[in-house]
Amino acid sequence: MVPPVSSDPFRVGVLISGEGSNLQAILDTLHGSEIEVVGVASSQRQAHGVERARQAGIEAEVFDRSDHADRDARDAALGNWLADRRVDLVVLAGFMEILSGPFIRRFEGRIVNVHPSLLPAFPGVRAIEQALDYGVQVMGVTVHFVDEGVDSGPVILQECFELPYARDIEAIEEHIHQIEHRLLPRAVSLIAAGSVSIDADNPRSVRTGVRDG
Numbered sequence: 176m177v178p179p180v181s182s183d184p185f186r187v188g189v190l191i192s193g194e195g196s197n198l199q200a201i202l203d204t205l206h207g208s209e210i211e212v213v214g215v216a217s218s219q220r221q222a223h224g225v226e227r228a229r230q231a232g233i234e235a236e237v238f239d240r241s242d243h244a245d246r247d248a249r250d251a252a253l254g255n256w257l258a259d260r261r262v263d264l265v266v267l268a269g270f271m272e273i274l275s276g277p278f279i280r281r282f283e284g285r286i287v288n289v290h291p292s293l294l295p296a297f298p299g300v301r302a303i304e305q306a307l308d309y310g311v312q313v314m315g316v317t318v319h320f321v322d323e324g325v326d327s328g329p330v331i332l333q334e335c336f337e338l339p340y341a342r343d344i345e346a347i348e349e350h351i352h353q354i355e356h357r358l359l360p361r362a363v364s365l366i367a368a369g370s371v372s373i374d375a376d377n378p379r380s381v382r383t384g385v386r387d388g
């Protein structure tokens with residue numbers, strides 16, 4: 176399930192839908208070392224992340240569903256674009272759409288996502304609002320492999336924090352972003368280094384260099 180380190184540098188394709196601050200964190204901390212972001216694909220034409228990619232000299236392409244017959248056709252075109260760029264890993268960095276089964280299977284074990292909750296709690300959209308509505312006292316961020324469910328793949332890294340009593344959502348979002356901007360690049364870096372592996376007997380058991388030494 177975990178990708179072999181197949182090329183040098185390790186080639187990453189990033190999928191976005193909006194602001195692209197997680198993309199920026201990857202560009203600022205990883206791009207140009209042993210890791211190269213070889214393409215950025217956006218589901219939204221107006222996404223600020225497209226501009227961030229182009230400013231960094233990285234090819235960026237828009238894959239809007241309305242430009243294709245249906246989601247499967249869009250995902251097939253997106254998959255071909257990523258395959259042409261010989262990506263070792265596909266990173267969903269604020270990509271706000273569900274990818275089709277054929278796309279997930281095509282890149283099986285080579286797709287990761289960052290999600291603003293401690294999965295399996297609060298999957299899907301508006302995770303922070305879901306958590307606040309529930310009244311949790313601890314929140315966090317998860318980086319996980321992507322499977323065919325919604326935010327249901329094996330966990331790679333998680334980080335939690337205690338909520339202050341005053342629940343200012345903007346401050347919480349800002350804090351979550353700060354964690355994401357560390358955790359997602361760290362997970363990509365560990366995968367690129369070959370430090371992430373899955374126990375074949377228990378596919379949900381992900382071993383990382385950080386946890387297992």
Ligand code: GRF
Pocket residue numbers: 191192193194195196197198224268269270289290291352355
């Ligand atoms: C992040 O909070 C991510 O967890 C969620 O969408 C947000 C994207 O932010 N899936 P950005 O586009 O990376 O700034």
